[in-house]
Amino acid sequence: MSSIYFLGIGGTAMASVAVALSHSGHAVSGSDSALYPPMSTYLDAHNIRYFNGFSEENISRVNPDLVVVGNAVSRGNCELEYALERHLKLISMPELVRKELIANNTSLVITGTHGKTTTTSLVAWLLEYGNLKPGFLVGGIPENFTIGCRPSGREDAGFFVTEGDEYDTAFFDKRSKFMLYRPDIAIINNIEFDHADIFDSLEDIRKSFRLFVNLIPRNGTLLVNGDDPEACAVASKAFCRTERFGFDQECEWTAKDMNTEENVTTFSIFHLGNPQGKVRIPLFGKHNIMNTLAAVAAARHAGLSMETIAEALPLFKRPKRRMEITEGFESGITLIEDFAHHPTAIKATLEAVSELCIGRRIVACFEPRSNTTTRNIFQKELARCFGPASVVVMGMVHRPERYAPDDRLDTEKLRRELEEREKTVFLAGSQPDDYPADIVRFLKSTLKKNDVVVFMSNGSFSSLKTLFLDNFGK
Numbered sequence: 001m002s003s004i005y006f007l008g009i010g011g012t013a014m015a016s017v018a019v020a021l022s023h024s025g026h027a028v029s030g031s032d033s034a035l036y037p038p039m040s041t042y043l044d045a046h047n048i049r050y051f052n053g054f055s056e057e058n059i060s061r062v063n064p065d066l067v068v069v070g071n072a073v074s075r076g077n078c079e080l081e082y083a084l085e086r087h088l089k090l091i092s093m094p095e096l097v098r099k100e101l102i103a104n105n106t107s108l109v110i111t112g113t114h115g116k117t118t119t120t121s122l123v124a125w126l127l128e129y130g131n132l133k134p135g136f137l138v139g140g141i142p143e144n145f146t147i148g149c150r151p152s153g154r155e156d157a158g159f160f161v162t163e164g165d166e167y168d169t170a171f172f173d174k175r176s177k178f179m180l181y182r183p184d185i186a187i188i189n190n191i192e193f194d195h196a197d198i199f200d201s202l203e204d205i206r207k208s209f210r211l212f213v214n215l216i217p218r219n220g221t222l223l224v225n226g227d228d229p230e231a232c233a234v235a236s237k238a239f240c241r242t243e244r245f246g247f248d249q250e251c252e253w254t255a256k257d258m259n260t261e262e263n264v265t266t267f268s269i270f271h272l273g274n275p276q277g278k279v280r281i282p283l284f285g286k287h288n289i290m291n292t293l294a295a296v297a298a299a300r301h302a303g304l305s306m307e308t309i310a311e312a313l314p315l316f317k318r319p320k321r322r323m324e325i326t327e328g329f330e331s332g333i334t335l336i337e338d339f340a341h342h343p344t345a346i347k348a349t350l351e352a353v354s355e356l357c358i359g360r361r362i363v364a365c366f367e368p369r370s371n372t373t374t375r376n377i378f379q380k381e382l383a384r385c386f387g388p389a390s391v392v393v394m395g396m397v398h399r400p401e402r403y404a405p406d407d408r409l410d411t412e413k414l415r416r417e418l419e420e421r422e423k424t425v426f427l428a429g430s431q432p433d434d435y436p437a438d439i440v441r442f443l444k445s446t447l448k449k450n451d452v453v454v455f456m457s458n459g460s461f462s463s464l465k466t467l468f469l470d471n472f473g474k
Contacts, residue, residue, distance in 0.1 A: 004096075005062050006030030007079055008070025009050050013139055013165075014093055015039050016148030017068075019046045020135075021100060024151050030068075031058045031079060056082045068093055069170050071177075080171075092170035094180035101135055102160045102182055105152050108134075108298055109181045111164040111212060112189025112225070114345050115291045118283070119189060120163040121319045122295035127159055129312035130304040134159040140339075143317035159302060166208055168198050176208045183216050185301050187223045187294045191230040194342055197371035202230075209234045216240045223297045225290060226251035245293040247286070253297045260284045260355055263325065264314075269296060269306075276306045280314045284323065285352025287345075323352070330473055332450040334360075337465060341370045341458035343381035349456060354388035357452045362388050365439065365464070367395035367457035368409050374398055376409050383417035389454070391446060392418050393439055395461060396429030436464040440471050 006018045009030030019042070022028040031051035035043070043050050051058040059067070059079045067083045067090050075081075083090060091099075110120045121142035127134040128144070133153030137160075141148055152158035164178030164186075191209055193202040213234055216222055224235040226244025235242050245253035257278070258267040265284050269276040281292050292313070299309055318324060326335040334357065340349040346366065353362055364386055368374050373382070374397050386392050394411050415425045426442045429435040443453065453468075455461055 002065040003027040004066045005064035006068045008073045010035045010039050014070050020149040029062050054079050071170050074171050094169050094177040098180045104157045105160040106184045107182050108161045108185045109164040109183040110187045111178050113192040113194050115189040116163045117319050118322050119291040123298050124161045125316050126299040126312050130308045134161050136161040139163045140319040142319050178212050184220045188231045190225050190228045194372050213238050221301045253293050255289050279310050284356045287348040334452045337455045340456040343378050343385040347385040350388040361390045361451045363391040363453045364389035365393040365455050367461045369398040369459045391424045393426045436462045440467050
């Protein structure tokens with residue numbers, strides 16, 4: 001047993017890995033700038049010792065054998081400086097995952113700009129139902145497990161399923177995280193420009209994915225979105241077996257006869273043109289059919305039968321904040337919360353909602369929070385991605401002081417462009433101290449019976465959901 005200290009333990013992945021290693025017998029502790037629910041309660045529930053705020057005394061008191069440095073931690077952090085001065089052993093979270101959790105297991109890595117969390121959760125659940133006892137690391141909380149990370153449950157070599165993020169690894173390692181996960185079976189869901197804080201262009205992102213593909217051994221398998229030209233181009237250089245999934249009937253894995261009713265989608269799966277059976281999944285939207293196809297293909301290559309997969313899929317539970325539905329309001333309103341924070345994801349989410357809630361008015365609330373959508377990179381795309389919504393609430397641009405006005409998302413311009421598309425638009429945050437209460441007041445004045453409200457953000461949206469539930473009687 002060793003003593004492991006997580007510097008930046010409040011991150012979702014960092015906290016999840018910390019708990020998993022604690023369960024494996026290591027003495028785990030850590031610190032972060034400001035820990036609050038749900039991560040603070042998650043760590044408390046698993047008896048993980050942590051410090052609120054950074055101080056040299058924290059890390060000196062623990063005197064750990066190993067310091068895990070989160071990718072949000074940079075030079076100047078007092079605990080990091082202490083560790084460097086005293087030559088403490090440093091490691092990134094992805095490298096720790098590879099050494100301690102992936103180890104000699106068959107490694108399944110799910111990558112792509114969109115859909116990683118849902119697809120990873122699906123793959124882990126399918127293997128769990130098939131009694132393969134997989135370990136996993138998911139960048140969220142998969143509801144079938146209630147924890148984001150755990151070791152493999154097999155004594156011999158088993159399986160480990162990892163959500164492969166393209167974001168950078170640590171201040172001392174600027175490779176994408178997925179470069180550390182040693183893939184045997186890999187999925188590329190899609191490739192688009194994102195993470196403008198670390199990638200300068202789409203070509204930079206392509207390069208990172210090409211390097212990832214080059215890690216897959218020749219006896220491995222790459223599953224790629226056959227409807228995405230960017231993903232297919234990257235996959236074309238693979239040295240391993242490659243199979244495509246998609247709606248294009250030329251793909252090796254395809255879906256037909258799709259139907260959605262009451263939050264459940266049914267469709268038939270074909271492999272190499274041969275019917276594999278009809279499946280039911282409690283997800284909706286074309287993007288989630290693609291996620292399911294990818295997960296099914298990965299599970300088949302891991303050795304599961306199609307019969308087992310078909311039994312497992314209806315029992316899948318959506319991860320938190322991935323099309324998470326709250327109903328039961330007196331006025332018949334439905335609230336849907338999603339992690340969408342990129343124009344493509346926003347479009348896919350709203351189209352899926354419109355297919356599920358036919359004939360109902362959609363009120364879309366979006367928070368520009370990511371390092372890409374807070375800039376004007378997607379100014380035009382954001383004006384075009386709210387198609388199914390009748391009303392658009394635009395939250396405050398997160399930390400706008402980071403960018404010059406000419407580089408920042410222009411929400412006034414966005415409002416005009418959306419109004420030209422006949423949307424009712426509310427720009428929130430004109431009085432920052434009144435935010436997001438101003439959104440709730442607007443919704444109270446606007447919402448009608450049976451409306452569907454969709455919250456989309458990759459952050460907390462300033463606790464808008466809690467305020468909404470308090471004010472709408474849920």
